[in-house]
Amino acid sequence: MSKKILITGGAGFIGSHLVDFLIEKGHDIIVFDNLEEQVHGKIGKPPEYLNKNIKFLKGNLANYENLYSAVKDVEIIFHLAAAVGVGQSMYQIAKYIEYNTMGTANLLDILVNKEHNVKKLIVGSSMSIYGEGKYKCESCGYMYPKLREIKDLKSGFWEFKCKNCGKQLTSLPTDEEKSLDSTSIYAMSKKHQEKMSLLIGETYGIDTTALRLFNVYGSRQALSNPYTGVCAIFCSNLLCGNPPLIFEDGLQSRDFVNVKDICQSLFLSMEKSQAKGEIFNVGTGEPITIKSIAEILTQKINPEIKPIITNKFRAGDIRHCVSDITKIKQKLGYKPKISFEDGIEELIQWVKTQVGKVEDKSKKALEELKNKGLV
């Protein structure tokens, strides 16, 4: 049966793919999005790629009345709108808290105090809230280290050593039980979104689910936004003839999950009663190093260029974090379907259609971080 669904941030990368997915299933979609300039440029109109069979409401989460006009008549909300730059959040603190924390507070305040039909809320949370992932020392067992020490990083020692015996730690998939050690204002604001939503959902009987998304990649990720999405940043470097800049030695690893698999997880959270009140990791469970991402993209987009390994580091960067997806597999039947090879191929096809439309702003973004002492 067709349902009335609101997607906040539905004009963005993940949101717009979810729109297509849900329209295909026959649902009625409202998108609420402020068309943030950093993501969408100056045009002020919904992006070309956004499905036309929706109702579009332009508005900011920070504006209570605007947001209420979007919430009033829907049954289900996917809350995906957020400011998404990790490094940027370390100097635009008030903005990140206003959009992500206060924006979500507005949404929840509406759900508690205003008339509506909302039965279900699904929040796009983030792996960033874990900080470092889970590790193991072969002699001493599991370890959950905090950030690495500056003196190690300065001497080019990038991995973790066991605090007891000094052996190098091995990275393991991180499960939902790991403590949350956010290392940026962005991550803190995502934690606020998740925790506040689950609390209010439970208190007021609104089915609420939080999905901790790992590193999402795919078409439509804003190539001109230099603050987020390493795949998109490398693609925009390469399209503009610039080498991708790799921090540390490039052997730090992440879990790259295709946006279509994210849509699958969001849809399962809406459909399955087992999702109620739960938190799930969404990734592939497979590590990929940043260096290999840079090499694959360079090879496919601009093989004349060589990525640069800078051996520099950024404040708050973690070394390894890969998802343990046992819980979402068992409870919701999620299974990543898009192989990395196929996903990257599709990304490249899309990136090639963006030639001439992209400005590489990553140098300026790096300068900003340097000026603040964050690199």
Ligand SMILES: NC(=O)c1ccc[n+]([C@@H]2O[C@H](COP(=O)([O-])OP(=O)(O)OC[C@H]3O[C@@H](n4cnc5c(N)ncnc54)[C@H](O)[C@@H]3O)[C@@H](O)[C@H]2O)c1
């Ligand atoms: N892309 C990833 O790898 C990733 C990983 C983990 C979590 N997430 C989360 O997924 C969600 C979607 O991210 P994305 O990658 O699609 O980013 P995106 O920037 O492409 O999309 C976010 C959308 O939200 C809109 N927006 C931002 N602030 C707003 C506000 N105050 N009011 C209304 N609209 C606003 C933007 O205009 C944009 O269209 C975010 O909540 C993000 O934190 C993304």
Ligand SMILES: [Zn+2]
């Ligand atoms: Zn040890």
